[in-house]
Amino acid sequence: MIHLRRRPALLAAVPLAVTALLAAADPALAAGGVGAPGVGDPYFPLAGNGGYHVDHYDLTLNYDPGSRRLEGRAVLTARATQRLTRFDLDLRGLKVTGLTVDRTRARHRRDGQELVVTPGRALRAGEQFRVTVTYSGVPGPVTDPDGSLDGWIPTDDGAFVAGEPQGAMTWFPANNHPKDKASYDFTLTVPEGRTAVANGVLLGKRTAHGRTTFRWRQTEPMAAYLATATIGKFRVQQFTTRAGVKVYNAVDPREAAASAPVLKQLPSVLDWESKLFGRYPFRAAGAIVDRAPQAGYALETQTRPVYDRAPDIGTLVHESAHQWFGDSVSLTSWKDIWLNEGFASYAEWLYAEQHGGKSAQASFDALYATPADGDLWAFPPGNPGSGKNIFDTPVYARGAMALHALRTAVGDRAFFRILRAWADRHRHGHGTTAQFERLAERVSGKELSGLLHTWLYAPGKPNTRTKNR
Ligand code: ARG
Ligand code: ZN
Numbered sequence: 251m252i253h254l255r256r257r258p259a260l261l262a263a264v265p266l267a268v269t270a271l272l273a274a275a276d277p278a279l280a281a282g283g284v285g286a287p288g289v290g291d292p293y294f295p296l297a298g299n300g301g302y303h304v305d306h307y308d309l310t311l312n313y314d315p316g317s318r319r320l321e322g323r324a325v326l327t328a329r330a331t332q333r334l335t336r337f338d339l340d341l342r343g344l345k346v347t348g349l350t351v352d353r354t355r356a357r358h359r360r361d362g363q364e365l366v367v368t369p370g371r372a373l374r375a376g377e378q379f380r381v382t383v384t385y386s387g388v389p390g391p392v393t394d395p396d397g398s399l400d401g402w403i404p405t406d407d408g409a410f411v412a413g414e415p416q417g418a419m420t421w422f423p424a425n426n427h428p429k430d431k432a433s434y435d436f437t438l439t440v441p442e443g444r445t446a447v448a449n450g451v452l453l454g455k456r457t458a459h460g461r462t463t464f465r466w467r468q469t470e471p472m473a474a475y476l477a478t479a480t481i482g483k484f485r486v487q488q489f490t491t492r493a494g495v496k497v498y499n500a501v502d503p504r505e506a507a508a509s510a511p512v513l514k515q516l517p518s519v520l521d522w523e524s525k526l527f528g529r530y531p532f533r534a535a536g537a538i539v540d541r542a543p544q545a546g547y548a549l550e551t552q553t554r555p556v557y558d559r560a561p562d563i564g565t566l567v568h569e570s571a572h573q574w575f576g577d578s579v580s581l582t583s584w585k586d587i588w589l590n591e592g593f594a595s596y597a598e599w600l601y602a603e604q605h606g607g608k609s610a611q612a613s614f615d616a617l618y619a620t621p622a623d624g625d626l627w628a629f630p631p632g633n634p635g636s637g638k639n640i641f642d643t644p645v646y647a648r649g650a651m652a653l654h655a656l657r658t659a660v661g662d663r664a665f666f667r668i669l670r671a672w673a674d675r676h677r678h679g680h681g682t683t684a685q686f687e688r689l690a691e692r693v694s695g696k697e698l699s700g701l702l703h704t705w706l707y708a709p710g711k712p713n714t715r716t717k718n719r
Contacts, residue, residue: 282335283332283333283334283335283336283372284334284335284337285299285300285302285332285334285336285337285338286300287299287300287364288300288427289425289429289430291584292583292585293584293585293634293637293640294415294427294637296340296362296364297340297416297427297584298340298426298430299337299339299340299364299425299426300331301330301332301337302328302329302330303329303425303430303432304326304327304328304424304425304430304432305327305328305329305378305432305433306326306327306432306435307324307325307326307422307424307432307433307434307477308324308326308327308434308437309322309323309324309325309422309434309436309437310322310324310437311323311421311422311436311437311438311439311446311479312438312439312440313409313438313479313481314440314441315404315408315409315440315441315481316441317388318388318389318404319386319387320344320386320387320389320402320421321385322383322384322385322386322422323382323383323384323385324381324382324383324385324422325380325381326339326380326381326382326423326425327378327379327380328379328380328425329376330373330376330377331375331376332375333372333373333374334369334372334373335369335372336366336367336368336369337366337367337373338364338367339364339367339423339424339425340365340418340419340423340424340425340426341360341363341365341383341385341419341422341423342363342392342419343390343420344386344387344389344420344421345385345386345387346358346360346365346383346384346385347384347385347386348382348384349367349381349382350381350382351367351369351370351380351381352369352379352380353380353382356369356381363419365383365423367381381423383423385423389401389402389409390403390404390420391403391417391420392416392417392419392420394415394416394637395636395638396637396638396639396640396641396642398545398546398641399544399545400412400414400415400416401413401416401418401419401420401421402420402421403542403544403545404544405482405540405542405544406541407444407481407483407502408440408446408480408483408540409479409480409481409482410480410542410545410556410558411477411478411479411480411481411556412545412549412556413474413475413476413477413478413549414475414549415475415584415637415640416475417475418474418475419474421479422474426475427474428474428475428580428582428584429580429581429582429583429680430473430474431471431472431473431580431679431680432471432474433468433469433470433472434449434450434466434467434468434472434477435465435466435467435468436448436449436465436466436467436468436479437465438463438479438481439461439462439464440461440464440481441460441461442457442460442461442462443462443483444462444481444482444483445462445481445482445486446462446479446480446481447466447478447479447480447481447484447498447500447538448464448466448468448477448478448479448480449468449477449534449551449552449553450466450467450468450469450470450532450534450552450553451466451468451496451533451534452464452465452466452496452498453466453467468552468553469533470531470533470578470678471678472552473552473577473580476549476550476551476577477551477552478554478556480500480538480556482500482502482540482541483503484500484501484502484503484538484540485500485501485502485503485506486500486501487501487513491517491520491521491535492517493520493521494533495530495532495533495535496533496535497516497517497534497535497536498535498554499513499516500536500537500538500539501537501538501539502539502540502541504541505540505559505560506539508559508560509537509560509561512560512561512562512563512566513537513539513566515563516535516537516566516570519566519567519570519601520535520570522601522604523567523570523571523573523574523597526597526600526666526669526670527571527574527669527670528670528673528674530573531573531574531577531578531673531677531678532552532573532577532578534553534554535553535573536553536554537555537557537561538551538555538556539557539560540556540557540558540559541558541559542558543558545558546558548561548565548569550569550572550576550577552577553573555569557569564598564601564602567597567598567601568594568597568598569594570597571593571597572590572593572594574593574673575589575593575594575597575673576589576590576591576593576594578673578676578678579672579676579677579679579680579681580679580680580681581680582682583682584637584640585632585633585634586682587634587641587645588631588632588645588648588649588652588683588706589681589682589683589686591645591646592631592645592648592650592652592653593649593653594646595646595649595650596610596649596650596653598650599613599614599650610654610657611654613650613654614651614654614655618651620711622710625642625643626643626644626648626711627644627710628642628643628644629642629644629709630644630648630705630708630709631648631652632652632706632707633706648705652702652705652706655704656701656702659694659696659698659701660690660694661694664695664696665694667693668689668690668693668694671689671693672686672689683706687699687702690702
């Protein structure tokens with residue numbers, strides 16, 4: 251998606267001296283032609299890499315659930331944002347068996363999660379280049395700072411693949427940070443009888459010599475953590491919605507009975523969310539319902555969330571809302587995680603409110619009753635403090651409370667206009683908390699910095715209670 255890559259286009263156009271100045275100001279742009287080992291995220295310093303953007307990933311993977319062996323080839327089409335004599339990719343474990351840059355063999359070495367690449371000649375700022383990495387091995391998950399597993403998680407019949415925040419690098423070499431979004435092609439080969447499900451639209455499926463190859467295409471830009479290649483014995487259901495969205499559901503037969511009534515509601519949930527948040531951002535949708543107790547969580551993998559078990563309606567609403575908030579509008583820093591989780595949680599409150607359940611105000615009040623020393627108030631959602639806390643209660647629940655406080659302050663009309671404007675202005679791009687605050691003030695015409703500061707950044711239980719509506 252070249253038109254979305256504002257930064258490289260800008261850097262390519264400005265003279266060298268200015269590029270150097272910008273490089274000095276941006277920690278991700280290291281001097282001396284060496285791409286930085288991270289994009290500068292304080293919570294995950296080595297996540298992503300400096301010096302280039304990836305436009306497209308073409309991933310060809312072969313997986314054998316019996317031996318748990320993965321053979322992969324990744325072709326990255328990228329663009330240098332500075333002169334590069336050396337740059338990094340993120341890759342954990344696995345063995346690199348070949349690496350070329352623009353079809354010429356390149357030197358490379360491993361250093362923890364960094365795959366350090368030295369191309370045969372320096373890449374010019376603005377130059378497009380292609381990296382091909384062949385690799386193999388037995389992939390496994392990473393353990394996140396919060397102790398949960400993330401990445402390639404083997405199951406009894408395949409693998410549950412969910413990469414938030416770090417796990418993409420456990421199965422393909424990536425610029426592993428949501429700041430860098432790209433389109434994807436997947437060619438996944440598994441033993442006949444297993445199904446391999448990725449993001450986007452299924453282009454084709456072919457069986458030969460006891461192995462089946464699934465080809466998937468994710469056209470709209472996607473952050474690496476939202477990629478999946480979940481494999482198992484699945485029952486598949488395919489249809490196109492009235493709005494023209496291609497739905498592909500893959501369900502572990504052991505979860506089929508429990509998930510059927512909830513999955514049936516997917517089209518109406520997406521319709522309802524489209525009315526609230528604006529047009530659904532992708533051409534494909536669906537669900538992957540696996541049995542993966544090792545993971546213990548669901549993830550909003552783009553177009554097609556992965557569920558570790560049959561979801562309840564709240565979880566379906568939550569992961570679907572992420573398609574707008576988190577997937578289409580992406581983070582630039584993990585610190586802003588409330589922009590994902592607070593919004594998806596508030597979508598659950600809204601769903602209940604509009605479908606005969608609790609009002610959002612009642613959800614707010616119930617949480618507000620939490621005593622001041624409760625976990626809910628352990629830290630403010632706009633400043634979780636470290637990567638260990640990004641999926642904790644304050645991010646989800648107090649994040650949703652912050653949105654409800656905003657709604658109470660500006661009224662329903664302005665509030666829903668703000669949500670739609672946010673999804674629309676930053677569609678297929680990025681957004682920061684500061685940008686959200688400015689947008690809310692612009693749309694509502696109200697000064698909101700005090701209220702938002704209280705709910706997002708002030709430590710402890712806020713004592714300015716929103717009025718009952
Ligand atoms: N974003 C997921 C959700 O829908 C949660 C992911 C949790 N990941 C983790 N590694 N703990 O809430
Ligand atoms: Zn979530």
